[in-house]
Amino acid sequence: MRAIQITEFGGPEVLRLAEVPAPVPGRGQVLVDVTRAGVNYADTHQAENSYLAAAELPMIPGGEVAGTVDGRRVVALTSNGGGYAEQAVADAGAVYDIPDGIDDLTALGLVVQGAxxxxxxxxxxxxxxxxxxxxxxxxxxxxxxxxxxxxxxxxxxxxxxxxxxxxxxxxxxxxxxxxxxxxxxxxxxxxxxxxxxxxxxxxxxxxxxxxxxxxxxxxxxxxxxxxxxxxxxxxxxxxxxxxxxxxxxxxxxxxxxxVFTLPGDIMRRAMTELFGLAASGALRVLPGGEYGLSEAAAAHEALRSRRTAGKLVLDPSR
CATH class of the missing domain: 3.40.50.720 (NAD(P)-binding Rossmann-like Domain)
Known part of the structure; x- marks a missing residue:
């Protein structure tokens, strides 16, 4: 599959398009066919290995994806990165069905930044x-x-x-x-x-x-x-x-x-409330720009330059 792979730490220039093996889900995980991948400021820290959790190379960045699992539209937090790709693995407990009327951009904006x-x-x-x-x-x-x-x-x-x-x-x-x-x-x-x-x-x-x-x-x-x-x-x-x-x-x-260490599935509670607010029109995710997967470096450059507003996403089909 096509993915962005990092083989050395650094700035946006280290994000390179590559052909890599498709991921294989383990027990309690699902494989998501990615339609859009979210881009977050934390990803820029991960690329240079200045994030809270240390990264290991080679690495596919990206912590959130929207796509399908067995025909269901879902938004998911990925397991150990891997979101900048055509397919990604997520723990089943970090997968949320996207309600009718909510588009991929909105779902991606809610699952990390909204939460x-x-x-x-x-x-x-x-x-x-x-x-x-x-x-x-x-x-x-x-x-x-x-x-x-x-x-x-x-x-x-x-x-x-x-x-x-x-x-x-x-x-x-x-x-x-x-x-x-x-x-x-x-x-x-x-x-x-x-x-x-x-x-x-x-x-x-x-x-x-x-x-x-x-x-x-x-x-x-x-x-x-x-x-x-x-x-x-x-x-x-x-x-x-x-x-x-x-x-x-x-x-x-x-x-x-x-949030996943807390009892009572607080994350699911948050997503339910956020989806409800978005469906009612009380909450809107601002589009910050859509880039092809091959343009991931440009998305990181835009984020780091503070030129962006709203939610940035990658389209893995291009």
């Missing part, structure tokens, strides 16, 4: 109605869905940040009350001003560096910051526990694979 936004707001920060929410990178895959979910779940004020005027306008169109440039000279002051002079309750942050530092400083007492990525590849300043005590604030980390 991430759901968990950040429901589990990591326990958003309560009326609270203010800051969503950084609000035009991205997770951010664009987090803005919509925060609005649907009764946030008092949704404050978005995005790197360009077009992205900030998009965040406003999705339901944000205010959209800021994160590169302002004093981000802490800008966030407080955007919240009517009050410190903020919840921050969803995936940039790292000074953005994390300034966002943490803008938290109100009992405010929560959920950290789920480091797109700048710059770590924030070390967090001191006495500082959290002094300000009555909390910092949470969130990595999606840990």
């Amino acid at each position: 991430t936004a759901w968990l950040l707001l429901r589990k990591s920060t326990h958003l309560e109605p009326g609270e203010s929410v800051v969503v950084h990178a609000a035009a991205g895959g997770v951010g664009s869905l987090a803005v919509q979910l925060a609005r649907a779940w009764g946030a008092g004020r949704v404050i978005a940040t995005a790197s360009s005027e077009d992205k900030r306008k998009l965040a406003l169109d999705l339901g944000a009350d205010v959209a800021l440039d994160p590169d302002v000279p004093d981000l802490k002051a800008a966030l407080i001003e955007a919240n009517g002079g009050r410190r903020v309750d919840v921050v969803l942050e995936m940039t790292g560096g000074d953005v994390t530092d300034r966002s943490l400083a803008a938290l109100a007492p009992f405010g929560r910051l959920a950290f789920y990525g480091m797109a700048s590849r710059k770590p924030p300043s070390p967090i001191q526990a006495p500082s959290l005590l002094r300000h009555s604030t909390a910092v949470a980390g969130m990595w999606l694979p840990h």
Whole structure:
């Protein structure tokens, strides 16, 4: 089958089209005939081996696929990568039937980025109605869905940040009350001003560096910051526990694979709610661009340059 194979770690240039043997599912797994593969920012870290989980070469990247299993339309989280291919293997418990009326793009946007936004707001920060929410990178895959979910779940004020005027306008169109440039000279002051002079309750942050530092400083007492990525590849300043005590604030980390360690199949609960919101029109996945499988490197280049908004997908038929 055709697949993108990585044989050395590096930037987008290491993503090369190859002919490889089709995967064979093991016990408790299924083989998915892939119609679209999702592209996530985490994939760019995996390609350079800077992701949370160490990678082994040779490697086929890609953690999510939409396709068919025995004629059923499904979206799935792949087992140990393998999504950038014509066929992929997934654990049966990480396969979700796509409801009628939901297209592949929407399903792919929900299974990682939608579920991430759901968990950040429901589990990591326990958003309560009326609270203010800051969503950084609000035009991205997770951010664009987090803005919509925060609005649907009764946030008092949704404050978005995005790197360009077009992205900030998009965040406003999705339901944000205010959209800021994160590169302002004093981000802490800008966030407080955007919240009517009050410190903020919840921050969803995936940039790292000074953005994390300034966002943490803008938290109100009992405010929560959920950290789920480091797109700048710059770590924030070390967090001191006495500082959290002094300000009555909390910092949470969130990595999606840990949802499968929780009892009660929280992931399936999240997908059911997300599919329902999408079917009703209350939640929409933004198309960020479709690339042929052979154009995977171009998709990674676009992601790393911060030119994209919404969900990027690969079409394995070309």
